[in-house]
Amino acid sequence: MDEINSAQRPPVVLGPGEGRAYPMGRLSAVFKADGSESAGRYSISEWWLDPHTKGPGPHRHPEDDVFYVLEGTMSVCVDGHWSEASAGSFVLVPGQVTHDFENRGSVRAGMLNVSVPGEFEAKMPSIADWFNARTDGEILD
Secondary structure, eight states, rough: OHHHHHHHOOOOOOOTTTEEEEETTTTTEEEEOGGTTTSSEEEEEEEEEOTTBBBBBBBBBBEEEEEEEEESEEEEEETTEEEEETTTOOOEOOOOOOOEEEEEEESSEEEEEEEEEOOOGHHHHHHHHHHHHSSSSBBBB
């Protein structure tokens, strides 16, 4: 760890719901730390889905994705296999593995996402635009 860089970064203390919000219809993301806050090492965000809401759809990327379910039950697909992840569940998706998530339940569901390396938030404006403009619907049948 770079001690000089760590000493120059201020601590981050956020209350519930605080952070940089990206509303996307029935889904939202709240970024807690990324970029300069983590010296580009990691990104931490919360993802919240209203009941019966589709997620991003199957996708993959080079970096690992780590999820910890905070509330409700999130349906998570990893490499073609769906699982029901209730509050307290942990999911590790290795890089390049196709994955998806959605809320099939009748209550709001949220999960903490850790992405390594950081700088994920820089992609959020275009991701939010995509979610807000998508035409395939966001409500599960």
